[in-house]
Amino acid sequence: MKRTLIVVALVAFCFALYATAQDKAETKDRLFEMRTYTAAEGKLDALHARxxxxxxxxxxxxxxxxxxxxxxxxxxxxxxTLVxxxxxxxKEARDKAFEAFRSDPAWIKAKADSEVNGKLVEKVESVFLKPTDYSPIK
Structure with a gap:
């Protein structure tokens, strides 16, 4: 019985180590993008709705x-302003996702429908961010 408990504990420990290693591997190249939209005059509410x-x-x-x-x-x-x-x-995953998003017929329709009375966005600023080693978000 004691030996079984030791084996179970060892297996659990190995799984925990594996999960931690996987988490670190998955976040190693993680990229954040901060996007700041300047809405056209009077269009911020419509931008929120979209x-x-x-x-x-x-x-x-x-x-x-x-x-x-x-x-x-x-x-x-x-x-x-909306941020x-x-x-x-x-970065590759980001580029692929945005390419698919921008060519999605549902997005093309939503954008066209929401801009029937004029563009909602005057300017878009984009900044790519990587977390620091002490950031709680990785």
């Missing part, structure tokens, strides 16, 4: 992990 009703579902469909969405809490940018962060396994 993300809420269409874009988020399509991001998930194409393997784009949403970290979060933010708006400035104060100041002039609070009227026209969000996506996570990807690596």
């Amino acid at each position: 993300f809420r009703d269409h874009t988020n579902k399509l991001f998930a469909k194409h393997g784009m992990q949403i970290v979060g969405f933010w708006v400035p809490a104060e100041g002039p940018k609070a009227q026209n 969000y962060i996506l996570a990807f396994a690596n």
Whole structure:
């Protein structure tokens, strides 16, 4: 009985080590993209609606992990700015996901329908981020 418990404990320990190694391997090249959208005048609510009703579902469909969405809490940018962060396994996965997203007929329709009265976005800024060794998010 004692020997069986030792074997079970050893197997559990090995699985834990394997899982930790897998987690580290999967996050080694992980890439985050922070995107800042400047909405066209008076279009921020419509931009929120497009993300809420269409874009988020399509991001998930194409393997784009949403970290979060933010708006400035104060100041002039609070009227026209949306910031969000996506996570990807690596740059290649990011490029492949965005290519698939942009060519998805559902996205093409959602974009066209939402911009029937003019473009929603004036400017998009994108910054690629890699986590530091002390970041709680890897």
